[in-house]
Amino acid sequence: MKLYHCKDARSLRPLWALEEMGLDYELINMTFPPRATYQGYLDINPMGTVPTLVDGETTLTESAGMCQYLAEKYGPTPLGLTVNDAGYGEYLNWLHRSDATLTFPQTLVLRYTQLEPEERRLPQVVADYSQWYLSRLRSVEHALEGNDFLVNNTFTMADVAVGYALYLGRSLGLDERYKPNCQAYLERLIARPAFIKAQSL
Ligand SMILES: N[C@@H](CCC(=O)N[C@@H](CS)C(=O)NCC(=O)O)C(=O)O
Numbered sequence: 269m270k271l272y273h274c275k276d277a278r279s280l281r282p283l284w285a286l287e288e289m290g291l292d293y294e295l296i297n298m299t300f301p302p303r304a305t306y307q308g309y310l311d312i313n314p315m316g317t318v319p320t321l322v323d324g325e326t327t328l329t330e331s332a333g334m335c336q337y338l339a340e341k342y343g344p345t346p347l348g349l350t351v352n353d354a355g356y357g358e359y360l361n362w363l364h365r366s367d368a369t370l371t372f373p374q375t376l377v378l379r380y381t382q383l384e385p386e387e388r389r390l391p392q393v394v395a396d397y398s399q400w401y402l403s404r405l406r407s408v409e410h411a412l413e414g415n416d417f418l419v420n421n422t423f424t425m426a427d428v429a430v431g432y433a434l435y436l437g438r439s440l441g442l443d444e445r446y447k448p449n450c451q452a453y454l455e456r457l458i459a460r461p462a463f464i465k466a467q468s469l
Contacts, residue, residue, distance in 0.1 A: 319334065354420060362419065366429035370404055
């Protein structure tokens, strides 16, 4: 398996998942944005986004989908729930929410605070989408009431996927506005040896 990665990008999700599962992989470390810096990347992933996971004939370009794929293809593992498990629906909901709802607004914050040149920065977009993200985070705060993890109070790929969204928020300075359950959850997740290893690569 080959994982195309940029430091601290969404590729940290599958990289962390690979480390949690103890799987073998080849890591291709690229400079962001790889469509401009890594020759031939658009042939591997025509969108030019990070991550890309290539496993034999299979190519995935969605980070939360990769976490699910790894658990299902290379499990069984307690990190992945399957259709007959209690909490399966919630688990899928978190996996999808992690990117579609929680990371998406942060990409606007990142773009209009850091990636665009000064003259194209948009403080109103930053303020609106920071608030958007923090409002959606209420779902996480609520799920963690009395729980250490999101589903069945057991660490799963849902925590990898959602945990990365919280970690990204920290890099944007949004964690100062996290509520106590989210703050403690993020600390718990980033103290895991597999996270520490993945983040260091
Ligand atoms: N939904 C995709 C989004 C991938 C994505 O947009 N990645 C960002 C980096 S974290 C990226 O490649 N941005 C550069 C671009 O869109 O050109 C996923 O979860 O993997």
